[in-house]
Amino acid sequence: MSVSNPVLITFVIYIAAMVLIGFIAYRSTNNLSDYILGGRSLGSVVTALSAGASDMSGWLLMGLPGAIYMFGLSESWIAIGLIVGAYLNWFFVAGRLRVQTEHNGDALTLPDYFSSRFEDKSGLLRIISAVVILVFFTIYCASGIVAGARLFESTFGMSYALALWAGAAATIAYTFVGGFLAVSWTDTVQATLMIFALILTPIIVLLATGGIDTTFLAIEAKNPDNFNMIKNTTFIGIISLMGWGLGYFGQPHILARFMAADSVKSIAKARRISMIWMILCLGGTVAVGFFGIAYFSIHPEVAYPVTENHERVFIELTKLLFNPWIAGVLLSAILAAVMSTLSCQLLVCSSAMTEDFYKTFLRKNASQVELVWVGRAMVLLISLIAIAMAANPDNRVLGLVSYAWAGFGAAFGPTVLISVIWKGMTRNGALAGILVGAITVIVWKHFNLLGLYEIIPGFIFASLAIYLVSKIGIPTNSMVERFDAAEKNYHRNK
Template sequence: MSANTPMLITFVIYIAAMVLIGLFAYLRTRNFSDYILGGRSLGSFVTALSAGASDMSGWLLMGLPGAIYLSGLSESWIAIGLIAGAWLNWLFVAGRLRVQTEHNGNALTLPDYFTTRFEDNSRILRVFSALVILVFFTIYCASGIVAGARLFESTFGMSYETALWAGAAATIAYTFVGGFLAVSWTDTVQATLMIFALILTPIVVMLATGGVDTTFLAIEANDPTNFDMLKGASFVGVISLLAWGLGYFGQPHILARFMAADSVKSIPAARRISMTWMILCLGGAVAVGFFGIAYFSANPDVAGAVSENPERVFIELAKLLFNPWIAGVLLSAILAAVMSTLSCQLLVCSSALTEDFYKAFLRKGASQRELVWVGRGMVLLISVIAIIVARDPESKVLGLVSYAWAGFGAAFGPVVIFSLVWKGMTRNGALAGMLVGAVTVVLWKQYVGLGLYEIIPGFIFASLAILIFSKIGSGPTAGMLERFDAAEKEYQDAHL
């Protein structure tokens, strides 16, 4: 039995378990609301871990440890920004979005919510926001499929083509069959696996390098600036890394978790669970990369793969320091991170196509059963497009992923925040905010730059556009004001 066999068996068992969860969720899916939002039935624990797992992709176990391994603690500013952004999102957006979507036509998607919240009879908000979701998320899905393929390719020596299908097939299967419940339940399992891997691995690495003092001395001997949080950093650079946290306010796959909570009263407990999980996972990812410096300095003979690609630091440490069966479980955590994010993005794309195009424009009277099957068909359609894009791992389209996060953050973030806290906002303000946010991100990235992350100007200009254009033309209608006040009262009553 080769060293790869236990890891392969572990992967197969893990994937089979995810598909079984999908089949169980299939039995619980009775209508389109169940398929897209789980019938708004998620408790605090599932809401919390599902939001965390859908957020943290393969970047958590590959990209972040790799950056820390290469440059030291100066790369950890992004983790600080993400923690701050996620906490503010839970605090100010989660509960209000849960009640506002219910009061505004029991909206199942963000485009649905925007259309009802601003009484947009022209439906231009629905179309534009659904298009933003489809464009950015198809690219995001492609990047997730590439990450999964890279994992299978490097772990089992598969060809890239074979690895592409192996990595994508399981995620597509349980998302197709079970919808939102399957995605949320599997996210909970995947989040548990990720935190287990990210707590256990740095502890074992530190023990393998001789304990805390020896590890820190080895890191310092390698390069004293590894401990310098400001190494090579400018003020603009640090602000840009922290600004990643702004993206949370506009990520549809994370906001969908808030909308699916069983009650606004579940949100505070979910916030505490989710933030604890996130801090431990990000801390563990930083520690893996940081302690990896000490391990591979002491063992240069096994450092070849990491020197070639620092993002393999977690994979190599798992293979070198653990029994192959345990290593298989740990490496399944990378697959879990990739699958949990990819499945959420597939489902949000499916809901945008089904709810915001098919039902809104083609079949207003479609039955619940018909909508569920159209939703499943859309999961397959988006998957095929994403796999075609991902077939060329060097494709320039995948470079767009770097600002897809900024695109969502700037196009939707200010609109979501203002829609929840300011009853004077109008449809014109929402449309202007979305357009200005999305266009600013693209133009800033292409033509301005200045070392400043494009989400910052995008967020600022979108917010100004909302304020200015909400004052132009007619104000909010009596119905808009009435629904806003009713939802805000429910939210405040829940927090007394």
């Protein structure tokens, strides 16, 4: 392939830079708190861009543009739902969770927070939360590895099996070495690269197809319904796409960024930065898929790779329209999206295994050095399981992401949201919410009931379970006192 050498060199330079950041972060990682949450030291810019980059995985540059390319603007309801959900998460959860985790045993992980917030002496809440994280995050990690494999397969002509390992290796390396600081610092670089690619690419595609008028005429000639946001879907379809926004309240890798902020004051500024970044990225993503319809309609002779797999639309446009060196930088944006999210997911899984299983049940008196190395070993273990799950070349990125996103959104979303706004929530209410949310998603997905995205019934049923079960019991006085103290701290410092 003529672009192989420039693109390969660009990729190698990019990956080397990310691994170098990992080694720099290694020097600042002294204990488990540093490895898991970076010592709660993230400023507003790093918090904002790290939260955005960890959220927007390979589906941003592969899954969503592919869906827009196939079905037109009716698929953009996902983007609208995500923007609304992300804003509400920043507004209602971010600052409160930062304070609540500090007031509840300086919790480092979600299971740790739930256990302390609801005074669960049995360890059941911690175990079930950690199991949910491991099950759904392993699926989520597999989606990132599939996206990376697709990138290396399409760009360098590798076999899918080899591309799996090539795509995952660099992410595993810097996550293993540097932990949370490496992940957060690299996320900031990766978020910058992603927004650059998603602003530049649609502009160049538009110019290549002859401007706005010619582009829109070509899209309309292909199928007039491409412009109709309602025509190609149903009411349940729109609700399902908008329902993606509910997932934000329960994503451990995003919530970890809130927990790691250096103060509540940083949250408001981070929210503004993150929302601007997100709106520009999602707008660019929709534009890439939409304008891609016109480009490949006008140039059908180069449309075969996209016809075979519509999730390649960004990759193919980049290879066709840019100088190989620029293409290498832009294709690195896909690698950035994959690496940023996969690294966060690996770290959260590692945290659950280390903090919530190993330290809590096996080695209560383990040294900080031992715990950090156990965390690194868990990164490798989860990586190998996810690579095995991703081995099927028929996997689609958006499908894997949607299942994991729903699992977290329904199991943890209501539990996190209600736990930071209602002091009447009890331990049994939290347990019921997590179990009902997770089970509903699994059952609903299996039977594909009503064609409705499983996160919606999962979120509703989990919320009802939390409220009804909490009403049966009462929280202890110490739980209420800690909640009130944290809430006062939040309002005093926000």
